[in-house]
Amino acid sequence: MVQSKKQKYVFLAFCLVPTFILFSIFTLYPLFSGLYFSFFEWSGSSSNREFIGLSNYERLFQDKIFPRTILHDYFLVVTKVIGIMILAIFFAVALTQLKIKEAPFYRVVFFFPNIMSVVVIGILWTFIYNPSLGLVNSGLEFMGLGEWARPWLGDENWALPSLVLPSIWAGIGLFMLLLIGGISNVSKSYYEAAEIDGANEWQQFWKVTLPLIWPQIKISILYIVITTLNGSFIIVQIMTGGGPNNSTHVMGSYLYQQAFVQYNFGYGATIGVVILILSLITVLILQFLMKREKVQY
Amino acid sequence: MKKKVRPAVIRTGIRIPLILWAIAVLYPIIWMFIGSLKSNAEIYSNPWGLPESFNFQNFIDAWTNYNIDTSVFNSVIVTVMGMFLTLVLALPTAYAIERIKFKGSGILFTVYISAMMIPMVLGWIPLFFLLMDFNLLDNLFGLAVVYAISQLPFTIFVLTSFMGTIPKELEESASMDGLSPYGILLRIITPLSTTAIITVSIMNAIQFWNEYFMALIFLQSRTNYTLGLAIDFISSEAQYTNAWGTLFASLTIAIIPVIILYAIFQKRIAKGMTEGAIKG
Structure with a gap:
């Protein structure tokens, strides 16, 4: 291109600077500033902001609720990864290997909850779990299992596990499509070769499909973990608000309660820093654990 | 056999x-x-079956008595502003990163992309005070700006990878014809990227239309409520008023635009989302 260096830099600045300034103000600055806030005791008004060093972090260790919120987060991570991956792999294999005519219908339907608002999903599922009107309890009574019926979201032991199903329901389609993409890239000749060697469908699945779609499986697991740690609090907030008796609070919903309901902004920021650190560490550990080399045949 | x-x-x-x-x-x-379409009495007596008759009273109630009309309007405003802002901010950056050689372009790209994986919940506390200082708290424009920036990394990611497929010769010949780089960006690259722009804008629009938590934090007065907040409000009120029919009507109002977009752009949405996940 015929243009002077100066013109090039002016154009570059035009392209990059305004966007980057806004990005810095609304994304980078708040993150660092959040870290800074975590060293203060602060109820919101600028006059009574007090530097207290690491006291907020010490408080985390004495907080009876916070360790439970971490456990709840990882409970959701583990159950969601297992639930979504088993079902998504099953559906992906079923839809690709078995040449079912109506396969596109299932793809379209299974994916739809991925673009539904969490508000809609949360409220619908609150109804499904409703103690008197809900589908779950009516279904149990219909099957003669009435004694299993319970106020799912109002029961301290069952509320958190009850949140897993809506999350799986909402998430499965995306990962199914991701895996389908992987499977359709596997060359047919591998299956033909496996068949000649006498491998049955089950063996073909374990020895051919699974190793070859490992990259997609890895990405899916990572993505589920990241989105759960960064976003599970939304469905918690809508369906239970952290209750009953804090039994469903995750780190993010606890942060919201501390900062925006009780106005402990410094302490809330401290929780945010822990969320950030924990999710970074989790992703690094996962990436290390899943560092299985690409299989090549 | x-x-x-x-x-x-x-x-x-x-x-x-x-x-x-x-x-x-x-x-x-x-x-x-x-x-x-059911009356509240019918929802109680026959919650999971078909309605006896169709009545649209719930929609009328939601629209007039529960201010859903204002919330729909607010959601449309925020969604459209957010969508437009994201594009204006992302297009030039994506073009510069993809097509102009300069020191640090790789780093800049990495900074944007890694922001996709960082939990923003920590940033929301300072952002709350920042918006307050800018007089943008409880303000639909403020929320649209926050939304736009939040989708910036994803949008830049989609646009750069698409612009990589546009042949360089087109820019070169345009530049020979005396078109400035600004002209190339506006008249050549932007029209050629229409496919990617549409895909990414639909996905951003759905994201903004559905968003709940940032709206919960950054909006306060009921007249500014977006749909998610209004529905959540009706839902918590329904515990006492039992206005379930109205709640379902407002949920339906919230989901219909998404269903329409999905019906038209199903392939693009699915493709865009899986590609967005793969980079992760």
């Missing part, structure tokens, strides 16, 4: 879970539509 029977059995066996899951997905959604 044996070989032929077995696959048939397996095939039906595998269809059953597929059918069950399809019912599990569709039934609650269809049930929500049906519920929006």
Whole structure:
């Protein structure tokens, strides 16, 4: 291109600077500033902001609720990864290997909850779990299992596990499509070769499909973990608000309660820093654990 | 003979879970539509069945008595502003990163992309005070700006990878014809990127339309409520008023635009989202 260096830099600045300034103000600055806030005791008004060093972090260790919120987060991570991956792999294999005519219908339907608002999903599922009107309890009574019926979201032991199903329901389609993409890239000749060697469908699945779609499986697991740690609090907030008796609070919903309901902004920021650190560490550990080399045949 | 029977059995066996899951997905959604046409008394007496008659009273109630009209308007405003702002901010940056050689372009790209993986919940506390200082708290424009910036990394990611496929010769010949780089960006690159722009804008629009938590934090007065907040409000009120029919009607209002977009752009949305996940 015929243009002077100066013109090039002016154009570059035009392209990059305004966007980057806004990005810095609304994304980078708040993150660092959040870290800074975590060293203060602060109820919101600028006059009574007090530097207290690491006291907020010490408080985390004495907080009876916070360790439970971490456990709840990882409970959701583990159950969601297992639930979504088993079902998504099953559906992906079923839809690709078995040449079912109506396969596109299932793809379209299974994916739809991925673009539904969490508000809609949360409220619908609150109804499904409703103690008197809900589908779950009516279904149990219909099957003669009435004694299993319970106020799912109002029961301290069952509320958190009850949140897993809506999350799986909402998430499965995306990962199914991701895996389908992987499977359709596997060359047919591998299956033909496996068949000649006498491998049955089950063996073909374990020895051919699974190793070859490992990259997609890895990405899916990572993505589920990241989105759960960064976003599970939304469905918690809508369906239970952290209750009953804090039994469903995750780190993010606890942060919201501390900062925006009780106005402990410094302490809330401290929780945010822990969320950030924990999710970074989790992703690094996962990436290390899943560092299985690409299989090549 | 044996070989032929077995696959048939397996095939039906595998269809059953597929059918069950399809019912599990569709039934609650269809049930929500049906519920929006039932009276409250009927929702109680026959919660999961078909309605006796269709009545649209719930929609009228939601629209007039529960201010859903204002919330729909607010959501449309925020969604459109957010969508437009994201594009204006992302297009030049994506072009510069993809096509102009400069020091640090790799780093800049990495900074944007890694922001996609960082939990922003920590940033929301300072952002709350920042918006307050800018007089943008409880302000729809403020929320649209926050939304736009939050989708910036994803948008830049999609646009750069698409611009990589546009042949360089087009820019070169345009530049020979005396078009400035600004002209090339506006008249050549932007029109050629229409496909990617549409895909990414639809996905951003759905994201903004559905968003709940940032709206919860950054909006306060009921006149500014977006749909998610208004529905959540109706939902918590319904515990006492039992206005379930109205709640279903407002849920239906919230989901219909998404269903329409999905019906038209299903392939693009699915493709865009899986590609967005793969970079992760």
